[in-house]
Amino acid sequence: MGRLSTEEQRAWTALRTTYALLHQRMDHRLKRDAGVSHLQYEILARLAAAPERELRMTELACAVVGSKSGVTYQIGQLEQAGLVRRRTCPSDVRAVYAVLTEEGSARLDRAAPGQVDLVRELLVDVLTPEQLRAVADGLGEANRRMRDSGDHGGSPG
Structure with missing residues (x-):
C-alpha cells in the first residue's frame, strides 16, 4: 500500500495530536476537580449509563477500550476511594462485576459539568456545525468498522 x-498524513497527525492534547487537558481537569483520571472518569461514566449501574469487568474493558488487567487495576483504585465496588455473580463464580457506588455517582455528577465545558471549549465550539458533523460521521464509521472487524492488531506510526 505504501505511504499516506x-x-x-495531515488528517492522521491532526487526529493523533488532538486526541493527545484533549486527553491531557481532560485528565488534568478531572484530577483537579474530582480526584480521578480521565480513564477512571470514563469507567464511572460507563457504569452510570449501564443497567443497575454495573458491568461485567470484561464488558467494561471492551467499553473503555482497555486491557482487562488495566481495568482491574483502575477498579481497584476506584474501589479504594469508595467510588466502585465489586460483586461476583452467584451463577458464574468467574464473572466479576464493577458496581458504581453512591459516592461514585456523586463524584461523577461533580466532575461532569467541567468535562462538558472543556469538551465544548476545546472541540465543539472551534468547529463549524458541518465540521462537527463530518468528524462525528467519519470517526463514527471508522469506530464501527474497527469494532465490527474485531481486529485489535497494531496501529500505524
Whole structure:
C-alpha cells in the first residue's frame, strides 16, 4: 500500500495530536476537580449509563477500550476511594462485576459539568456545525468498522 498522501498524513497527525492534547487537558481537569483520571472518569461514566449501574469487568474493558488487567487495576483504585465496588455473580463464580457506588455517582455528577465545558471549549465550539458533523460521521464509521472487524492488531506510526 505504501505511504499516506499528504492530505491523509495531515488528517492522521491532526487526529493523533488532538486526541493527545484533549486527553491531557481532560485528565488534568478531572484530577483537579474530582480526584480521578480521565480513564477512571470514563469507567464511572460507563457504569452510570449501564443497567443497575454495573458491568461485567470484561464488558467494561471492551467499553473503555482497555486491557482487562488495566481495568482491574483502575477498579481497584476506584474501589479504594469508595467510588466502585465489586460483586461476583452467584451463577458464574468467574464473572466479576464493577458496581458504581453512591459516592461514585456523586463524584461523577461533580466532575461532569467541567468535562462538558472543556469538551465544548476545546472541540465543539472551534468547529463549524458541518465540521462537527463530518468528524462525528467519519470517526463514527471508522469506530464501527474497527469494532465490527474485531481486529485489535497494531496501529500505524
